[in-house]
Structure formats: structure tokens, C-alpha cells
Amino acid sequence: MTAVHIAGAGMVRFGKYDPAVTFEKLAVEAARNALRDAGAHRRDIEAVFVGHVFGGPVAGQRVATELGLGGRPVSNHENYCASGATALREAWMAIRAGLCDVALVIGVEKMTDRIKGGVTPDANDLDAQQGYVMTAGHALSARRYMHDHGATREQIAMVAVKNHAHSRHNPYAQYQRPVTLDEVVNARRIADPLGLLDCSPISDGAAAAVVCSATGLKRLGLPTDRPEVRAIGLVSGTLRAGLGDINEEDISRRAGLQAYDMAGIAPEDIDLVEMHDCFTIAEIVRLEGLGLVPKGQGAAWTAQGRTSIGGALPVNPSGGLLSRGHPVGATGMAQVCELYWQLTGQAGQRQVDGARLGLAYCKGGTVSGTDGASVTTVVMSS
Amino acid sequence: MSAPMSSQGLSAIAETAAPASRPLRDGLLQTDPPRLLGSACRACSTRLFPARDFCPACGSDDVEGGVPLATAGTVYSFTVVRQAPPGRETPYSLAYIDLADGVRVMAQVTGDPDALRIDMPVQLDIRPVGRRDGCDLIGYVFVPSLLPEAA
Numbered sequence: 330m331t332a333v334h335i336a337g338a339g340m341v342r343f344g345k346y347d348p349a350v351t352f353e354k355l356a357v358e359a360a361r362n363a364l365r366d367a368g369a370h371r372r373d374i375e376a377v378f379v380g381h382v383f384g385g386p387v388a389g390q391r392v393a394t395e396l397g398l399g400g401r402p403v404s405n406h407e408n409y410c411a412s413g414a415t416a417l418r419e420a421w422m423a424i425r426a427g428l429c430d431v432a433l434v435i436g437v438e439k440m441t442d443r444i445k446g447g448v449t450p451d452a453n454d455l456d457a458q459q460g461y462v463m464t465a466g467h468a469l470s471a472r473r474y475m476h477d478h479g480a481t482r483e484q485i486a487m488v489a490v491k492n493h494a495h496s497r498h499n500p501y502a503q504y505q506r507p508v509t510l511d512e513v514v515n516a517r518r519i520a521d522p523l524g525l526l527d528c529s530p531i532s533d534g535a536a537a538a539v540v541c542s543a544t545g546l547k548r549l550g551l552p553t554d555r556p557e558v559r560a561i562g563l564v565s566g567t568l569r570a571g572l573g574d575i576n577e578e579d580i581s582r583r584a585g586l587q588a589y590d591m592a593g594i595a596p597e598d599i600d601l602v603e604m605h606d607c608f609t610i611a612e613i614v615r616l617e618g619l620g621l622v623p624k625g626q627g628a629a630w631t632a633q634g635r636t637s638i639g640g641a642l643p644v645n646p647s648g649g650l651l652s653r654g655h656p657v658g659a660t661g662m663a664q665v666c667e668l669y670w671q672l673t674g675q676a677g678q679r680q681v682d683g684a685r686l687g688l689a690y691c692k693g694g695t696v697s698g699t700d701g702a703s704v705t706t707v708v709m710s711s
Numbered sequence: 712m713s714a715p716m717s718s719q720g721l722s723a724i725a726e727t728a729a730p731a732s733r734p735l736r737d738g739l740l741q742t743d744p745p746r747l748l749g750s751a752c753r754a755c756s757t758r759l760f761p762a763r764d765f766c767p768a769c770g771s772d773d774v775e776g777g778v779p780l781a782t783a784g785t786v787y788s789f790t791v792v793r794q795a796p797p798g799r800e801t802p803y804s805l806a807y808i809d810l811a812d813g814v815r816v817m818a819q820v821t822g823d824p825d826a827l828r829i830d831m832p833v834q835l836d837i838r839p840v841g842r843r844d845g846c847d848l849i850g851y852v853f854v855p856s857l858l859p860e861a862a
Contacts, residue, residue, distance in 0.1 A: 446794055447796060455739075456817050468792075518791075519793055520793065523790075567767065571768070575788065698759075698761075
């Protein structure tokens with residue numbers, strides 16, 4: 330099967346932008362940064378894949394037109410917070426199928442002018458009709474995790490402390506200052522036991538990559554040792570009958586296995602993880618679901634520094650969603666940018682030593698009665 | 712309670728007076744006696760809410776719909792939502808309730824949020840939970856069993 334490489338990556342700093350900085354402008358700037366990094370010209374790009382949730386109809390075509398990439402196949406991909414990684418998977422499949430050799434993938438979202446008070450499932454969803462908001466789901470998870478595993482509120486809060494410490498060195502992060510444990514625990518309450526600093530922010534941003542076959546790399550005049558996308562898992566949730574553990578994360582387990590099998594690796598081979606920490610507790614239960622941390626020990630591992638840069642398994646050297654920000658459709662591609670920088674030794678003061686194999690995980694959306702809507706697992710090697 | 716609109720012709724809808732109330736969603740519940748309605752698998756006995764026409768546990772299509780579910784349950788986990796998108800009054804308590812017949816339901820719980828505990832017993836209450844197009848929407852909440860409100 331054709332190997333798929335990242336030829337170049339680029340993003341814009343995530344944050345809260347003025348209304349004049351439109352969805353299209355964010356996407357175009359990230360795309361141009363990726364094209365420049367890859368040394369690619371418009372004429373090199375054969376197809377464009379765009380992940381977004383709130384961009385509206387044919388947003389990808391609006392962006393492609395601004396980039397001068399009209400005429401090519403352009404497709405829009407929505408899997409809620411896994412949209413960016415899903416767009417990458419479509420490009421990866423197209424290259425593996427031999428349909429193209431050089432593709433542009435963009436994840437983009439403009440949220441601050443259209444999302445207030447937090448994101449929710451679709452209004453038709455039964456849980457949404459009961460008042461379910463994303464924060465509430467993770468609060469229910471956190472409460473039960475503490476009950477079942479004896480984890481403390483402080484241990485869970487340490488995920489935010491750790492990720493904010495990492496993002497001090499990420500110029501693309503929305504927040505680049507450390508926070509203290511006291512600040513996290515005493516922040517304004519959102520959904521008990523979670524407070525404001527347990528939640529990723531509402532953000533604007535875009536991230537992009539030029540994705541190539543070996544032929545594509547040659548065409549761009551690049552060496553063949555660019556980071557390789559070894560596998561991309563994609564699964565959806567299943568209906569959960571009965572009274573099981575809501576933190577079982579069977580959906581994460583299945584997404585992990587799919588990617589590990591495809592890449593021919595074991596979880597213990599992974600050097601670093603970009604994890605979908607939309608909420609502090611989510612980082613913990615998803616790491617456990619993936620088999621990267623023993624069940625029930627994720628909170629303790631975090632508090633002990635084992636998931637910090639310099640620890641046994643660095644998680645979110647970028648600062649994660651909590652600190653880098655979470656423009657939902659852009660997040661998956663921002664994770665890919667971070668893995669690319671880490672695997673090419675360009676991550677500066679947040680560089681993970683010996684980063685050779687990385688995993689990026691996204692979980693997007695909820696469907697009433699299931700353990701989630703979509704999970705993506707991207708495995709990349711240097 | 713009205714029949715599903717989708718099963719009627721356009722003329723029938725125009726001739727029918729607007730009902731005073733209707734369920735949040737068709738097939739979700741009954742008011743007399745107040746019960747949530749689920750499905751039960753004839754092959755493996757797994758119950759589900761809301762009802763589905765297949766069994767996710769064993770894969771069987773031999774499933775009975777409209778099955779009244781247990782009204783008593785316990786709190787599996789809970790939260791007090793203090794910030795929500797516009798249109799929802801905060802705070803409110805949201806919980807997973809484990810019903811006595813093995814079905815987990817997400818619903819709001821009434822009463823003092825500070826009194827909520829994992830494993831505390833609660834009881835179903837079918838009641839109006841909002842209004843849409845001039846009629847009451849009938850939904851469901853759970854009420855702590857030990858509080859006077861449950862009596």
C-alpha cells in the first residue's frame with residue numbers, strides 16, 4: 330500500500346478573533362502556511378479536503394476559491410470535533426487509492442461569533458432535550474470516575490495544570506500562561522464537579538497540512554523521509570444496553586486497536602500523544618480506553634507527572650485543547666501539525682526527546698444511548 | 712395524546728384541533744399510568760430506552776416495543792449544570808438514573824441539588840417540561856424518593 334507522508338504543516342494561532350477575521354481568512358492563512366512549509370505551489374495541489382462543523386454549506390469550496398484552488402475536487406467533512414482528522418483520513422484514503430499524489434487538508438472553525446454558552450448535541454437528540462450539554466456529560470463521567478477509582482478532584486484538575494504548563498512554549502496556543510491547581514479547583518463552576526478551567530474554550534482557528542505519496546514528495550522536491558501517516562482509525566459509538574461503566578470507553582478501545590493493528594505497533598511503542606482533552610476528565614478516561622494507561626490510574630498518573638513532558642508518556646505537549654484552544658473542526662489538524670513538528674524536531678522548548686512515534690486522538694459529538702459519535706486515531710512516525 | 716402526525720394526511724391535520732399537550736417525542740412515554748416506554752428483546756430480555764426495533768445486546772430483530780419500564784431507580788451519576796446555552800434556565804440537576812429493570816435513563820432530577828448522591832433512590836414523574844406551538848410538551852423527570860415531593 331502506498332505510504333502517505335506529511336510534506337508540510339501550518340496553522341494560525343488559535344484564539345478569539347475579530348468578526349472581520351472570517352472563517353475563510355483563517356483557513357486561507359493556515360493553508361498558505363502549510364503550502365509554504367511544504368514548498369508547494371497551487372499547481373501542485375490535486376484535491377482539497379476540509380473539516381469543519383459550523384462553516385455552513387460548501388465552506389470548503391469558499392476557501393478553495395480564495396486559495397485559487399477552484400476546479401479541483403473539494404469536499405467538506407463533518408464529524409463534530411473529529412472533523413479535521415476525518416478530512417485527513419479522506420485525503421489519506423485518496424492517496425492510498427492512487428487517486429492523487431498531493432492533497433491539501435484543512436481543519437477550520439470560526440466559533441466566537443456563533444457559539445454562546447458551550448456546544449451541545451443536535452437539538453433532535455433525546456439527551457439534548459433533557460438539558461445535556463457537553464460539559465454535563467463530562468461532569469457525569471468525572472463524578473463517577475472519582476466514585477469508582479478513588480480519584481480526587483485535585484488529581485483531575487492537574488490535567489489542566491499540566492497542559493497549561495506545556496502551552497507556555499506553544500506560539501500557536503490560545504493560552505500561553507501557566508495556571509495553578511488552586512485556580513483550576515476554585516474557578517467558576519460550570520457543571521459540578523467541573524469548573525471553567527476544566528473546559529476547553531470556545532475558539533477560532535485553522536490548521537492545515539500538505540499530504541503526499543512518495544511520488545508527490547518527489548514532485549515537490551522533498552526528501553522521502555518526511556513524517557509518515559502510518560494509520561488512521563475511525564469508529565463510531567455503539568448503543569450501550571444495561572448498566573455498565575460510563576467510563577468504559579469501548580469506543581476509544583476499538584479506535585486504538587484499529588490504528589495499532591493497521592500501523593503494526595503496540596500501544597507501548599508510542600512516544601507521545603496529542604489527546605482530545607476537551608475536558609480534563611476526558612484526557613484521563615480516553616488514555617485508559619486506548620490502553621495507554623491502566624484502568625483507573627489516569628488521574629494518579631497525571632498528578633505524578635507521568636504524562637508531562639519529561640514523563641514516561643508525554644500527553645499534549647502542545648497544551649491540548651484546554652490551552653491551545655478548541656475550534657472544533659480545526660483541532661484534529663492542529664494535533665497533526667503538533668505531531669509533525671515533534672517528529673521533525675521543530676517543537677522548540679516543548680520538544681519531546683526521542684519523539685519517533687506519535688498518536689493523535691479526537692472524539693467528536695455524542696448520540697443519545699451510545700458511548701460517543703466518532704473517534705479518530707492518527708498514528709504518525711518520523 | 713395525539714397519534715403521530717406523520718401517519719395522517721394533510722387534510723386530517725388541518726381539521727384536527729391543536730392538542731392541549733403532547734409527548735416530547737412519540738412513543739416515549741404514557742401518562743396513565745405514568746411510565747416510560749421502552750423495548751424488550753424476546754431473545755435475550757435486554758430492555759432499552761427509548762425503544763428500538765432491534766436489540767443492540769444480541770443483535771436480534773425479535774423485539775417488543777411499547778414496554779412500560781420500571782418507575783423506581785437510583786442515581787448512577789449526577790451533575791448540577793450552572794452554565795448552558797441561551798434558552799435554558801440554570802442551575803438544573805442532570806443525572807443518569809439506573810431503573811430497577813436494568814435500563815439507564817438520562818434525565819433531570821428535581822429537589823435540592825446539594826442533597827444529590829450516587830445510589831440515592833429516585834422515582835419517575837411524567838410532567839410538562841416545556842411548551843411548543845401552543846401546547847404543553849410532556850416529558851419526564853426523577854424525584855428523590857425520600858423527599859416530601861415524591862409522596
